[in-house]
Amino acid sequence: MIRIEFLGTGTSHGVPVIGCHCPVCSSSDPHDKRWRSSIWISKGDTSVVIDTGYEFRLQALRSGLDRLDAVLYTHQHSDHLMGLDDLRVFTDENKLPVYGFASVLSSIENIFPYAFKEMPYKGVPRLEKRVVEEHSRFRIGELEFQAVPLMHGCMRIAGYKFGSAAYFTDVSDILYEENKEYLSGIRTLIIGGLRDKPHWSHFSFQQAVDNAKRIGAEKVYFTHINHSAFHHDIDTRFSPYAHPAYDKLVLEVDDE
Ligand SMILES: [Zn+2]
Numbered sequence: 001m002i003r004i005e006f007l008g009t010g011t012s013h014g015v016p017v018i019g020c021h022c023p024v025c026s027s028s029d030p031h032d033k034r035w036r037s038s039i040w041i042s043k044g045d046t047s048v049v050i051d052t053g054y055e056f057r058l059q060a061l062r063s064g065l066d067r068l069d070a071v072l073y074t075h076q077h078s079d080h081l082m083g084l085d086d087l088r089v090f091t092d093e094n095k096l097p098v099y100g101f102a103s104v105l106s107s108i109e110n111i112f113p114y115a116f117k118e119m120p121y122k123g124v125p126r127l128e129k130r131v132v133e134e135h136s137r138f139r140i141g142e143l144e145f146q147a148v149p150l151m152h153g154c155m156r157i158a159g160y161k162f163g164s165a166a167y168f169t170d171v172s173d174i175l176y177e178e179n180k181e182y183l184s185g186i187r188t189l190i191i192g193g194l195r196d197k198p199h200w201s202h203f204s205f206q207q208a209v210d211n212a213k214r215i216g217a218e219k220v221y222f223t224h225i226n227h228s229a230f231h232h233d234i235d236t237r238f239s240p241y242a243h244p245a246y247d248k249l250v251l252e253v254d255d256e
């Protein structure tokens with residue numbers, strides 16, 4: 001069994017949005033509070049996070065994340081990256097490996113050069129780049145991952161398959177032709193679903209559902225959700241096939 005905990009399920013602004021007084025941003029339902037999107041995946045002693053947004057420290061404290069073997073990055077947008085500095089608590093003795101496509105890791109190094117220097121100032125995160133090729137498989141402790149290229153607007157970013165699940169956030173095209181032999185076996189799909197209206201670099205809820213069906217996923221969870229819809233309403237409309245994920249939701253998925 002692989003455990004997945006959603007550390008955050010919101011779009012880049014988070015929900016509530018600063019200064020917004022719309023009904024969703026004003027909602028008292030805790031499911032309508034969406035911190036920046038990230039998941040924590042664990043199996044046995046192995047603990048991996050995908051993306052480290054602005055709230056990474058708060059998310060780690062809220063969820064009791066106290067061990068980390070690696071971070072996987074989907075892409076270098078700020079809402080997936082800017083919590084990186086707080087990785088330093090996990091890098092006292094050893095460097096922490098960070099995985100991603102070459103272009104993503106070089107952008108991250110440009111933004112946080114001090115985290116990758118050989119003789120860093122004491123107290124900075126000490127990270128080691130692990131470049132992932134498209135479609136390559138790699139193992140971190142008890143977990144095996146496979147990188148799946150996806151389009152996010154005009155950017156080529158990484159989705160990750162692991163066990164019987166996959167995490168495809170910030171996606172606007174699944175690239176079926178290139179990925180067709182790699183999309184089978186995804187039973188639980190976590191997929192970016194921004195809102196109802198189409199967006200040039202994110203799937204809408206309906207597009208996310210249509211693509212999940214095309215992949216053959218059995219269960220679907222939306223993430224990277226904005227402030228235009230209540231959790232409860234999205235759930236009512238798309239269940240039982242798809243559900244909006246929410247912060248601190250825990251799933252258990254099979255290894256195969
Ligand atoms: Zn994003």
Ligand SMILES: [Zn+2]
Pocket residue numbers: 016017020021022023024025026227
């Ligand atoms: Zn709002």
Ligand SMILES: [Zn+2]
Pocket residue numbers: 075077152170
């Ligand atoms: Zn993005």
